Amino acid sequence: MDVGLYRMVAAMRNNQQRVEIVASNIANAETIGFKRMLHVAHGQRSGAAGPGHDLVVTGSAVDLQQGIMSHTGEPFDLALDGAGFFLVDTPEGEVMTRSGMFQVTTAGVLTTDDGFPVAWEGTRGQIDPQGGDVSFAGNGQVLQNGQPIGKLKLVNVENAGQLVVDSAGRYRLGTGNQFTDSEVTVNQGFLERANVQTVDELVEMIAAQRSFDMASQTFRLISESYQRLNR
Amino acid sequence: MIRSLYTAASGMKAQQLQVDTIANNIANVNTAGFKKSQLSFRSLLYQTYREPGLPLANNQSDVSGLQIGSGTEIAGSRQLMGQGLLEGTGNALDLAIEGPGFFQVQLPSGELRFTRNGAFRQDAEGRLVTAEGYRLSDNVAIPPDSLGIAISPQGEVRSLGDDNTLASVGAIRVYTFANPSGLKAMGGNYYSPTAATGDAEARLAASQGAGEIRQHSLERSNVETVDELVALIVAQRNYEVNSRAIRVSDEMLSQVTQLVQ
Numbered sequence: 153m154d155v156g157l158y159r160m161v162a163a164m165r166n167n168q169q170r171v172e173i174v175a176s177n178i179a180n181a182e183t184i185g186f187k188r189m190l191h192v193a194h195g196q197r198s199g200a201a202g203p204g205h206d207l208v209v210t211g212s213a214v215d216l217q218q219g220i221m222s223h224t225g226e227p228f229d230l231a232l233d234g235a236g237f238f239l240v241d242t243p244e245g246e247v248m249t250r251s252g253m254f255q256v257t258t259a260g261v262l263t264t265d266d267g268f269p270v271a272w273e274g275t276r277g278q279i280d281p282q283g284g285d286v287s288f289a290g291n292g293q294v295l296q297n298g299q300p301i302g303k304l305k306l307v308n309v310e311n312a313g314q315l316v317v318d319s320a321g322r323y324r325l326g327t328g329n330q331f332t333d334s335e336v337t338v339n340q341g342f343l344e345r346a347n348v349q350t351v352d353e354l355v356e357m358i359a360a361q362r363s364f365d366m367a368s369q370t371f372r373l374i375s376e377s378y379q380r381l382n383r
Numbered sequence: 384m385i386r387s388l389y390t391a392a393s394g395m396k397a398q399q400l401q402v403d404t405i406a407n408n409i410a411n412v413n414t415a416g417f418k419k420s421q422l423s424f425r426s427l428l429y430q431t432y433r434e435p436g437l438p439l440a441n442n443q444s445d446v447s448g449l450q451i452g453s454g455t456e457i458a459g460s461r462q463l464m465g466q467g468l469l470e471g472t473g474n475a476l477d478l479a480i481e482g483p484g485f486f487q488v489q490l491p492s493g494e495l496r497f498t499r500n501g502a503f504r505q506d507a508e509g510r511l512v513t514a515e516g517y518r519l520s521d522n523v524a525i526p527p528d529s530l531g532i533a534i535s536p537q538g539e540v541r542s543l544g545d546d547n548t549l550a551s552v553g554a555i556r557v558y559t560f561a562n563p564s565g566l567k568a569m570g571g572n573y574y575s576p577t578a579a580t581g582d583a584e585a586r587l588a589a590s591q592g593a594g595e596i597r598q599h600s601l602e603r604s605n606v607e608t609v610d611e612l613v614a615l616i617v618a619q620r621n622y623e624v625n626s627r628a629i630r631v632s633d634e635m636l637s638q639v640t641q642l643v644q
Contacts, residue, residue: 168385168635169451175387175628176426176452179394181621182401183424183455192447211433211447224421225465226564253423258561258581265423265458281561282584284592314435317450321426326435326448350624361631368638375642 156374163367166193166210170360173212177348178357185251186321186346188215191356214315214323219250219347221339227286228254228262231344235312236336239271239305240264240322246271247322248307248315250344256281262304266320270304277302288340308334385636386453391628393454397424398622400457405615408606416479416500416572417604418462419611425458461564462574467499467605469597475532476503476511479602482594484557484586485574488517495520496573497558497566497583499602511555515571523553536595538588557593558583 170191177188192211221231230252232238237248253265260278262270269276277294279286284297292304309315314326325331404422411417435448469479478501480486485497496517503511509525512518523540525532529552531543538555560566565579576583586593 164639168387169449171628171631171635172385172387172390172451175390175394175625175632176454178621178624178628179390179397179454180424180426180452181394181624182397182617183426186424186426189450189452194447211435211449212451213435213447224463226463251425255562255564255579257579260561265461266425281581282559282592313447316431316434316448317426317429317452319428321429321452350620354624354627357628357631361635364635365638368642371642 154374154378157371160367160371160374164364164371167360167364167367169210171357171364174353174357174360178350178353180321181346181348181350183251183321183346184253184343185219185249186348187217187219187250188346188348188353189213189317190215191360213313214317215347216312217347219344221342222345223341224343225341227340228256229341229343230254230288231339231342232306232336233339234334234336236306236308236334237323239307241269241271242322244318244324247318247324248309249322251321252338253343256286273303273305275302288338290337290339292338304338306334306336306338307331308336385632386451387632388629390452390454391625391632393427393456394625394628395622397422397455397457398618398625401618402615402622404460405611405618409608409611409615411604412606412608412611414500414572414604415502415601416467416498417606418464418467418499419604419606420460420462420568422460423458424455427453427456429453462566462568463605464563465605467602469600470603471600473599474502475534475598476505477501477599477601478503478534478555479597479600480557480588480594481597481602482589482592483563484559484588484593485563485583486555487520487558487583487585488513488573489520490517494575495583496569496575498573500572501596502601519555521553521555523555525552532598534596534598536589536597538596555588555596556585557588557596559586559591559593560584 173189173191180186190213192213194209239246240249254262256262256279260281287295292306294301310332311329314329315323316326318324401422408419429450429452432449488496505525506512510518511523529542533541540553541549542552544550561581565577566574567577569575589595
């Protein structure tokens with residue numbers, strides 16, 4: 153009898169989550185290497201025959217579209233061009249990131265800006281912090297004074313839709329996902345900006361607000377019709 | 384309460400700090416040896432409602448999962464150590480470093496500070512001092528009867544004496560750090576080393592990766608006004624969009640409260 157009421161509540165909740173995702177994208181419009189989250193909603197039959205989709209399931213997915221490169225000229229600012237990630241060693245294991253704002257510790261370890269070591273192919277390369285020019289080739293090869301000292305580990309994932317975002321905005325492999333080889337290009341002296349387009353986000357936010365409106369109007373309509381019935 | 388209110392507020396706070404930083408950069412566009420600073424943002428905790436790829440109740444697997452971020456925060460700031468333009472001044476004691484490195488000066492308290500601002504002058508004892516009167520820690524003393532000063536790119540200071548000969552009166556070293564972006568700005572265009580920078584290494588100028596010393600010039604700040612203005616516009620627009628997100632969230636909440644009659 154009152155299925156409609158609950159559906160409208162579900163629709164409102166759905167659109168609220170949509171606004172929450174958009175708000176997070178907007179807030180991170182200046183976060184280096186940030187990838188916007190997409191809101192996905194798909195209907196699901198709950199089993200018994202019924203009109204249309206019985207359940208709306210909301211979900212999120214990472215939109216891995218390339219962000220704009222901005223030039224900084226700093227030697228340890230690296231931007232990735234194409235599909236792929238840097239790997240970072242954290243206490244929770246290896247995680248992926250697109251943010252290449254790196255630094256070199258006094259011990260010669262290349263780390264992220266919050267201090268976690270960047271993963272290399274094979275043994276970790278040692279950069280002499282006082283030893284002169286360090287250059288990064290497109291394939292991740294690292295040279296100091298023209299001498300190769302190793303190669304950064306660059307990976308891609310089989311199923312980009314199933315990445316799990318961790319608390320620091322880095323990515324983990326989800327269930328059943330695995331690493332693949334990456335063809336990504338490293339650009340030294342650049343940072344990749346967030347791939348958030350505020351115009352798109354505003355449109356999405358307005359659309360969510362209007363859908364929310366409609367759901368709440370419909371909710372009211374149904375509830376008023378019950379009031380008339382009861383009278 | 385709807386999370387996007389707080390999410391958008393975090394974005395507004397971060398943009399506010401961004402504007403503060405840009406304003407400081409613009410204010411120092413004419414400060415010799417000033418290095419612009421840049422904020423870095425990072426995303427805040429993601430709340431995971433469902434992991435992607437997990438099976439749902441009705442034997443289907445959930446392809447997308449649901450994760451919602453909770454906004455942004457400032458991860459930190461760093462000084463961009465890019466070279467500023469060199470400007471000829473004609474003053475014999477105006478020095479600029481072309482390339483990496485800093486001058487080391489000593490405060491009256493004995494503490495050491497590092498600066499790229501090489502506008503030096505002489506004190507009563509012929510020592511090189513900054514505008515604030517802090518002494519250059521390298522032992523350079525200009526004799527009182529000096530007729531002129533010549534400073535080589537390697538930092539060798541020579542004085543022209545009465546007898547028309549150049550005599551060496553000391554050398555200016557350039558101090559480099561493993562990670563100069565980690566320097567702590569102390570105001571007055573001075574930096575102090577931190578655990579992140581490593582110890583200062585005294586280098587002969589123009590060797591071992593240290594920059595060359597250029598006499599008769601000053602290094603202008605590396606702030607590009609145009610870049611800063613663009614960044615300012617972007618920050619302002621981002622601030623607006625964030626505030627818009629707050630308004631939308633608020634309107635949605637008010638609709639919910641109106642549903643209850």
